[in-house]
Amino acid sequence: MDTMETGSLKETAQGALEQLTGSSDARFRPGQYEAIEALVHGHKRVLVVQRTGWGKSAVYFVAASLIRMGLSTPAADGSRRTGPTLIISPLLSLMRDQVQAAERAGVTAVTINSSNAQDFDSIRQQIADDWVDVVLISPERLSNPRFKQEVLDDLVSRIGLIVVDEAHCISDWGHDFRPDYRRISSLLSALPDDLPVLATTATANTRVTDDVAAQLGRDTLVLRGPLSRQSLRLGVEKTMPADKRLGWLAAHLNDFTGSGIIYCLTVSAATDTARYLSSCGYNTRAYTGGTDPDDRRQMEQALKNNEVKALVATSALGMGFDKPDLGFVVHLGAPSSAVAYYQQVGRAGRATDTADVLLLPGREDERIWHYFATASMPDEDDAQAILTALKATEATGSPLSVPALEPLVTVKRSRLQLMLKTLQVDGAVEKVRGGWISTGRPWSYDAERYATVAQARKDEADAMLAYQDTNGCRMKFLARQLDDDTAGDCGRCDNCAGRWWDETIPDDQTARAATAIGGVGLPIEPRKMWPSGLQSIGIDLAGKIPDSDRAAEGRAVARFTDLGAGQTIRDFLDPAQPDQPVPTAIANLCIKVMADWSATWPQRPETVVTIGGTARPITVDSVGRGLAAVGKLSFAGELERIRDTGPEEVNSAYRVKNLSGAFRADDSLAAAIRGRVVLLVAATTASGWELTVAAQVLRRAGAAAVMPLCLGVKR
Incomplete structure (x- = not known):
């Protein structure tokens, strides 16, 4: 992007915003320009906690544009950072949306992820030639030896801005904590003081906000706004068996305006539900973690184009999916956290006056919560077994791949990979070409920390049950879970204004659903x-x-x-x-x-x-x-x-x-x-x-x- 002199920073930023949105009437929302100025002129580390749809991506794309224009404040030695922006983002669907948004802003963006490994060499060359304005990567990429050696080491020396999207993933207390995100803290601690860093999230309570701000370091500026969503009309139906839930949905799916998302807790439930609704004449498709990447892209676009009534999805369709006019979100089974629920329903009504959100809890919900909660917690005996198996690599210097490790430990592959990431972040193991090696550094199991996290997860599950049972305003309840005490009664949810959906279930629909499942x-x-x-x-x-x-x-x-x-x-x-x-x-x-x-x-x-x-x-x-x-x-x-x-x-x-x-x-x-x-x-x-x-x-x-x-x- 050519350097331009277009007046004041705010005027130039306004022009970039108009280009990004495609509207000459676009104006910054309270807090957006303040964040941009802190990054570009103040070289600060900034944490933005704002509701979904507020425009967090506008902050980093406009800031990236201004930095590439050479409008950042000079460092003490007179030099300016004009290099590309590195965005660390958790999901491929989120990256695809961000690349499209960057193009609208006139920003050249590339992504390096598991789905485009064949393009790595050409993308690396584009970055090296300084042709790229924005590089999007997943946090897992930070541990990839080839990426670190061939891209990251050079990029860090030239980078103009680092963005950590969905930053609640950094924190143990975040509803979607990911071990790979903990590497970001180590990366940031080694960066120069004049390198601005932006972290963004829509789902962080005070504890998560404080934890993320501490990991960002350097007197992080926290910009936090109200988190209630006035466009959403929330409701909770009584707990019903699966055949009645499916029968109700088949009878009333067309009562919802536009296209939407139907969330399920398991892959099989999503698959069964999509199949049944399709048999009832609805255009629905199942979207899960096992869905082929090309099929995912096609489904996301079909939903954005209103070519399907709904995607029936697991949490694989979550953070960052951008369809501003999404008409509804229905849950067949409740997530284990009110904060996670807020994040998922936040997909709806981002650019509409109203969107419907209905929860249909199931009898099996708590059992599924328990399974996922225990599966995600590291076990001390398993960790020690992994370290013992890798000790042999200290003498030979030969790494062990995950398949080579499996006969030596009991841990299933998905859990083994997760535990290796945790041990890597703790410095006990290292990923190299060919597999994993022990670093020889001492490691101890932080039992107190994991017990506290387990208790936090239980508290979150209890809050989700309380959300279902509350007689008060549901939006206020969700906002309070995020420590937003500014929210008043929404006046729209079922508790504020009465049930807004037809509860009747035709007998033939229940019978048909029972037969199908x-x-x-x-x-x-x-x-x-x-x-x-x-x-x-x-x-x-x-x-x-x-x-x-x-x-x-x-x-x-x-x-x-x-x-x-x-x-x-x-x-x-x-x-x-x-x-x-x-x-x-x-x-x-x-x-x-x-x-x-x-x-x-x-x-x-x-x-x-x-x-x-x-x-x-x-x-x-x-x-x-x-x-x-x-x-x-x-x-x-x-x-x-x-x-x-x-x-x-x-x-x-x-x-x-x-x-x-x-x-x-x-x-x-x-x-x-x-x-x-x-x-x-x-x-x-x-x-x-x-x-x-x-x-x-x-x-x-x-x-x-x-x-x-x-x-x-x-x-």
């Missing part, structure tokens, strides 16, 4: 490859699983997180419930699965085998013998488990290590299955490895084929 018969795809790294710990399994050892495709009655039968089975198999034969209702579900499956299986099973040594031997035996009787199959008996195989919720390599050699088909079982097609019955599966190893034993004992069947999938 009551479907059973989930395919269990056979494992085809052994986990890597097993031979390094003495397990002679590697590469492709031979066809002669492999299970055939199997079936599960339902997934635990499904909206219908999965919840019935999950409740029956709850560890607190006694081991007992399956009730008639679940037995009938098993029979239905077998009947539906029979239309596609390549060969009919001839005999039944159950997996022994489970926590539910009576349950498993009743299923096996019951299906044998109904299907007129022989019952061959139980596959013996000759030793404990440990917990199921571990990574694949460690699970196979524990399962290898743990089953035995005795002579009588081998004789009963030789040359025959076996229906292998288990209570549950999570990863599929127990079924895989059991099938291998049965195939080697003479079974012609093994077809697994289990009641529930634990995911």
